[in-house]
Amino acid sequence: MTQPRTDTLEQALAQNRFEWWDSLQELGRELKRDKPGLIGVILITSLVLMAVFAPYIAPHDPAAQDLTARLAPPVWYDKGTWNHILGTDHLGRDVLSRTIHGARVSLWVGAAVVLCAGGFGVVMGLMAGYLGGRTDAFIMRWIDTQVAFPGLLLALIILAVIGPSLTTVVVVLSLNGWMVYGRMTRSAVLSIRQSPYVEAAEVVGCRWPRILFRHILPNLTSPLLTLAILEFARIVLAEAALSFLGLGIQPPATSWGLDVAMGKNYMFMAWWLVTIPGCAIAVTVLAINLVASWLRLISDPQEREKQYARHMAGVMRKKLHAVLEKEKTPEAP
Amino acid sequence: MGRFIYRRLVHGLIVILGVTVIVFVVTRMVGDPVQVMLPLESTPEQRAAFEQKLGLDRPIHIQFVEFMGNLVRLDFGESLWQKRPAMDIVFEKLPMTILLTAVGIGFACVMAIPLGIIAALRPGGWVDRVTVFGSLLGLSVPQFWLGLLFIVVFAVQFKILPTSGTGTPSHILLPALTMGLPTLARLVMLVRSSMIDELNRQYVKTSFAKGLPFLRVVGLHALRNAGLPIMTLVGWEVIRSLAGYSVVVETVFAWPGIGLTAIQAIEREDLILIQAIVFTAAVCVVLINIAMDFLYKLIDPRLKLT
Secondary structure (H helix, E strand, C coil): CCCCCCCCHHHHHHHHHCHHHHHHHHHHHHHHHCHHHHHHHHHHHHHHHHHHCHHHHCCCCCCCCCHHHCCCCCCCCCCCCCCCCCCECCCCCEHHHHHHHHHHHHHHHHHHHHHHHHHHHHHHHHHHHHHCHHHHHHHHHHHHHHHCCCHHHHHHHHHHHHCCCHHHHHHHHHHHHCHHHHHHHHHHHHHHCCCHHHHHHHHHCCCHHHHHHHHHHHHHHHHHHHHHHHHHHHHHHHHHHHHHCCCCCCCCCCCHHHHHHHHHCCCCCCCHHHHHHHHHHHHHHHHHHHHHHHHHHHHCHHHHHHHHHHHHHHHHHHHHHHHHHHHHHHHCC | CHHHHHHHHHHHHHHHHHHHHHHHHHHHHHCCHHHHHCCCCCCHHHHHHHHHHHCCCCCHHHHHHHHHHHHHCCCCCECCCCCCEHHHHHHHHHHHHHHHHHHHHHHHHHHHHHHHHHHHHCCCCHHHHHHHHHHHHHHHCCHHHHHHHHHHHHHHHCCCCCCCCCCCHHHHHHHHHHHHHHHHHHHHHHHHHHHHHHHCCHHHHHHHHCCCCHHHHHHHHHHHHCHHHHHHHHHHHHHHHHHHHHHHHHHHHCCCCHHHHHHHHHHCCCHHHHHHHHHHHHHHHHHHHHHHHHHHHHHCCCCCCC
């Protein structure tokens, strides 16, 4: 905003090249103002790093059993050892290592489902909103019908019949969740396609895929990003619930939901088996939710206006108090 | 009006039909029911007899026509697991799920509306911040884990509430609380944001200026105008719960509702019971959706039903 106006094309291009860096810096500055958002971003970054480098961080192989050290308590108990910092489960597997590796499954399923469901939903929504007519009617009918399905029950049955695995979990959750993106994209497209620049592109003779993907889609980035992050949080919880019910990730692999389900039987002897993976899920989802609510605040102009108004009201109140104080003091002596 | 009812009913029928066809196809085409339901050592003759009994030896389209014919009469056949009509089992379990949902979501509504309003009165104040953070936390905790935590704290540590099952009224407290908390979190956020918007409107300022009592302005005028999105969410939560999301809570607390029965039927590959349950869930969803549309009209008479 504060950049000087550029006169030559070369200068404009030179500035344009660094625009993404500027906007990143701008984002960083916004983040400093919002403490919960900052905490969320830091947590997510460290979770992603933990998932990527899991084999190097985890002290043990998550599947390695050690029957001599079954149900060992965490290190702060008398019987705990530094070898197993967060204790071991009923097969003597290291809880810390399993929790670190569990992050991989959760984040992978979340990312994959958001990409599949989001991609499909956005394409459907774009087509429905831009092409209109029969396509629109058909896609919206489809979405309305599928939204009214008992989704989780169908997911459970399909998983049970096809056989649960990482891939089937991703497919089933994607099939279940693409409708939100479709609806949102369609309504946004309907309002954008009336704007002069889209009409100009049509007049110039752009074909509809180009208009959709080059001219309309970039304007949907920020609401779609917020929705995708919220959906990511929902998917992490859904994967955990499916694994907990025994219809998600299967035993040789590790998943937080699976670990809670296995720890359930030893809940009264070894509380850490249920508590630690459960906390991991909660912290992950909380971090994602914090980032999502921060993004929603900064990307929604109305919210920004409200925040600014609140801030200004505070400033004015302080000034008023200062003036009142000043007026009081000369009368006192 | 008549046109509206007609359209909604047709759409509802399409939904129910779609769901039943999907379940039919998935269970018949993908899996082999006989293989799953009979023990490994059974002879080919036994298998053939069993196939004949279920009608699985006939072509798939004939099976489908017969299935639809029975569907109209609400007759899914006998459950393979419990050896009695599947619809009887469903009608026995459904009230338990409805009870759990009613208590859980009722609790959420009773808590969420005052909490959300109090938070909305001073946006950015400490009550507001605590409420927002609390509901974010409530949104983030997995439901099954919350249930287990409640069992450990209230049933094992303090021994004041039963761990699971049914019987006395106190049995419903923990499952209902587990069911209601995520709903409460979502609802508080919504009540808060729509009340903040509503309290900034001009008519609220006018009402205060002309000296109407505080409770009347906030609790009657503003809340009623903020009511539409709140009701949508409540309806959506009820639908979610009846459409299978109660599975998790019911499994944790061994609550004998339709969700637990569904999971047990899936484990035992009881196709007939599964079909009956999914069909019932679809009917519930459709009915609640239609009821919600009428409630909208009741709250906001300006709405046109199309």
